[in-house]
Amino acid sequence: MSKLSNSGIKEKFSNSLSVFVERMKEYVSTDNGEWSVKGFIDIYRNIYTISSDTKIVSKILEVHLFPLILQFAEEHKYFIVLAEHQNWYPDLSFVSKDNPDIKFAVDFKTTYRDIGSPGHVNGFTLGSHGTYFKNRTSTKNIQFPYDEYSGHFCLGIIYTRSDVKNIDETQIINVKELDDKHAANLQINQRRVHKVESLRSITSVIKDFQFFVCEKWRLASDRQGSGNTANIGSITFIEDILQGRGIFSKLGEDWFDEYWMNYGLTTMKRKGTTIRITRLEDFIDFKGGDTNLIVPLITKKRIKEEL
Template sequence: MYEFLMDEFYQRMDGVKLDAFGILDSQNRIHTLGTDSKIIGRIFEMFAQPVLAEIAAAHGMLLETPESQTVYPDFILMKDRASREKIAVDVKTTYVDSDQSTIKFTLGSYGSYMRNNTKNIQYRYTDYAKHFVIGFVYRRNGAAQESLVYDYQDREQILFPYYDVRYFIQEKYKIAGDRPGSGNTENIGSFPTRNLEDLKEGRGPFSELGADVFDLYWKYYPKYRSGEKSYTTLREFLEWIPRQGNQLSLLHPYDHEKLMAGIEAYKKRHI
């Protein structure tokens, strides 16, 4: 029932020009952006927002942004604020140096709302039925400079700070890997690939295992400063989880026997 979001995002993004000259001030002067990744990430988020607003309006839904910029997610689609079937949408951005570069994203915290339901998240984690990621991949234009000022009529002289922009939308668990996004943070990393189609099609390891296994894996993944680490890879997790019996809990009910049967089937195919 949520396929409409992916289908319509691609339809409505088709033809959208993702170039930005810079910031227009009250004197009709444009301040160039430079290649700061945080600024460029925010620019792509701004391009995505009206597209999501159109999709929400077409389906009689609200589009909301959190009260704080530091909480998950970037955008929320919902029938109303009491809904327990909200859709979370996070916008992620990364750059590559060449077609052979590995594409890497960080996909949000595994040490907060996935464990206690309310930390660093708008509403409760259990209020969301789906979690999507919109990912933008681009190449940096090293010739672009930041903080240059152009009159509006001279805007065509501005060098855009990025090019070769590609994007995808996919459920988070389908693009997640089994390692943190970096060595000293408690962020989920995407699975490594050089092919954007792998992310667009959601070919990560949890795509086969399912969203509940993804939630269990990252709920119990050892924190960065944890002295005892029960597992740090998917292979280790798949050996660890049968020894836990029926003792592992999620914030929502799940079918333990069905989950374990799926894990055993996965192990026979891949291990």
């Protein structure tokens, strides 16, 4: 497939998915912007509050949205291949029914607004820059070889965490409108079940959703995303995320690929000392590129200082 034709197919997929996610906010939100998922329910119709732990919230959001994702795939003549293992990339592989050579990688990315740094999110990772990223024909920890995908996308969800003071994560709730007489006097672990009038009166652990679709290279920073693991870090300024205005967005995807394939491996001399290159400016300068095309990161530190 030529680069020109691949670009057109990728743009069409991106545009279609971007239009589609506009429907997701209504699907997951109540009228006042809270998450419509209130908790887990047992056979006695007791509601168990969801933890605000980001991993739990992210997984439930994925499950909640999956019927819509299937609908999108059907409308646009794709079938979905789920990652065979939990740590494999990507979460979803969209494979064209008309031409199975056309594949798109889509990863769910959820993150919350950082109250301590207005305008920023907590951040997220954009996949590994390890084996399958460096060796584009590898099948290690990836559903299909990296080069087989026509594009790599993030389906992102930004949300606000509700005030934890209003949420008891150990609480068990019985909802009057569900009319369950069996649970009226039930105690679990010597804790009496709390009664409320309606499901809507239960405070959701998250609220105020923003959805976005973007190619992952446009959201990348030049920093690793988590500890010692080989994950690509993201930008955190919300407006830049929504516009796909990451550090590589003017340089292009080829620079993104080359930088992260060589992250921490390429070395250079500085003041007589050999150092590993882990900054985009150093890498572009080392390769003789135009450093003026680097989009400056709007960092949390800068925002705090300006305030």
